[in-house]
Amino acid sequence: MIKKPWAGRFKKGTHKVAEKFSASIDFDQRLYKEDIEGSIAHATMLANEGIILKKEADKIIKGLKQIENEIKAGKFPFSVEFEDIHLNIEKRLIEKIGDVGGKIHTARSRNDQIALDMRLYLRKEIVEITTLIEIISGRLVELSEKNIDAMIPLYTHVQRGQPILLSHQLMALYEMLKRDRARYIDCLKRVNVMPLGAGAGAGTTFPINRKLVAKLLDFPGVTDNSIDTVSDRDFIIEFISTSATLMMHLSRISEEFVLWSTKEFDFVDLGDEFTTGSSIMPQKRNPDMAELIRGKTGRVYGNQVTILTIMKGLPFSYNRDMQEDKEPMFDTVDTVKACLEVLSEMLNSIKFKHDNMKKALNEGFITATDVADYLSRKGLPFRQSHEVTGNIVSYAEEKGLELMDLDISEFRKFSKLFEEDLYNFITLDGSIESRKSHGGTAKKNVVKMIKLAKKEIASW
Numbered sequence: 001m002i003k004k005p006w007a008g009r010f011k012k013g014t015h016k017v018a019e020k021f022s023a024s025i026d027f028d029q030r031l032y033k034e035d036i037e038g039s040i041a042h043a044t045m046l047a048n049e050g051i052i053l054k055k056e057a058d059k060i061i062k063g064l065k066q067i068e069n070e071i072k073a074g075k076f077p078f079s080v081e082f083e084d085i086h087l088n089i090e091k092r093l094i095e096k097i098g099d100v101g102g103k104i105h106t107a108r109s110r111n112d113q114i115a116l117d118m119r120l121y122l123r124k125e126i127v128e129i130t131t132l133i134e135i136i137s138g139r140l141v142e143l144s145e146k147n148i149d150a151m152i153p154l155y156t157h158v159q160r161g162q163p164i165l166l167s168h169q170l171m172a173l174y175e176m177l178k179r180d181r182a183r184y185i186d187c188l189k190r191v192n193v194m195p196l197g198a199g200a201g202a203g204t205t206f207p208i209n210r211k212l213v214a215k216l217l218d219f220p221g222v223t224d225n226s227i228d229t230v231s232d233r234d235f236i237i238e239f240i241s242t243s244a245t246l247m248m249h250l251s252r253i254s255e256e257f258v259l260w261s262t263k264e265f266d267f268v269d270l271g272d273e274f275t276t277g278s279s280i281m282p283q284k285r286n287p288d289m290a291e292l293i294r295g296k297t298g299r300v301y302g303n304q305v306t307i308l309t310i311m312k313g314l315p316f317s318y319n320r321d322m323q324e325d326k327e328p329m330f331d332t333v334d335t336v337k338a339c340l341e342v343l344s345e346m347l348n349s350i351k352f353k354h355d356n357m358k359k360a361l362n363e364g365f366i367t368a369t370d371v372a373d374y375l376s377r378k379g380l381p382f383r384q385s386h387e388v389t390g391n392i393v394s395y396a397e398e399k400g401l402e403l404m405d406l407d408i409s410e411f412r413k414f415s416k417l418f419e420e421d422l423y424n425f426i427t428l429d430g431s432i433e434s435r436k437s438h439g440g441t442a443k444k445n446v447v448k449m450i451k452l453a454k455k456e457i458a459s460w
């Protein structure tokens, strides 16, 4: 029987079933780099404070670096008997450099060690995720600029509502992602705090120097309460919740593209590289990538529920339940990055079908709001303008005509307030150009927002 590092007070070994059940090495080996990085900083600090000898630290550090290479090369003998990444590495270190390897765990517990590993891991991933969001944000702004004049219906209730610029809608997506980015950056502040030194949860009797460890690992500060430090998983919860919101946005963007790529809408061509065929229907081109982004959103929501549920009933401080935090965290990282990568490439190959969008604008009385607004600008209370316009729409519908096709004399049958200048407002251009209020779809506004966005992106 292999002797476990904590086996001192045990007379019998762990049951095989229990061992397999409780081991996390299959998934937490993903943290090997962070584990080693943290241990190197810890050993450096222990030597610096005279807690271990400098030459002991040197040996430990050299051994850890060799272990890192072994793992990288796929030559490390991971073993379930040693539960997790921490014990696997520690055991190997002792194997390699002898008993002095055991000194690495001076003034440390796995409870603060795992918190450190996950914070190191997550802060790196958050930076990568924000970079991907930034790339997509830039693409959206580019696309807006490229399609600046294209018009499309604004839909509410999936019914054609008012004419807008496609660029305005693309910039709406930019706004969503900008908020996501800000949320990740804010979350990073709370991830990026150094936990080591909390020990098992009460602190340590050794004269450690936590600030030095923070400096070595490039953390701006250290955690302030040892109990909270080993109990806290808010930083993961926040990360997943931020990711859930991002995924909800990616899902809506995908849903829009799915709809727009149907023959019914036919507003976009997603490109051969990002669509797939049907094994039975030769004519089909399916928007699978967009659908999968939409589908994978569910995983991240699931991860959110998982982690909240793991934490909700836990007494202070560390409990083994918390080992279950890793898989939802890893899965969220993998899912979010994969979706962002595919979306970002998809945006490179997407083509907007301007003519079809325009065609959709020429049916459905899309400028009816503009007719009502016209009347109200001439003094009619909006409720009445709405009613009069409703009657005109119904009249045009019966005649099979669009509003723009009606003669001014026909408009005047419904209200004497109508004059020739009406046509300046109820054409598509006129309607769009008159929505000049801040944040509206008038081209001048959109151009301004694109300029602003470019400045924002340049400052990121």
Ligand code: ARG
Pocket (backbone or CB within 6 Å): 024, 028, 084, 110, 111, 114, 320, 322, 323, 324
């Ligand atoms: N594998 C453990 C986890 O992921 C590390 C901390 C274990 N601490 C302990 N005292 N068993 O949470």
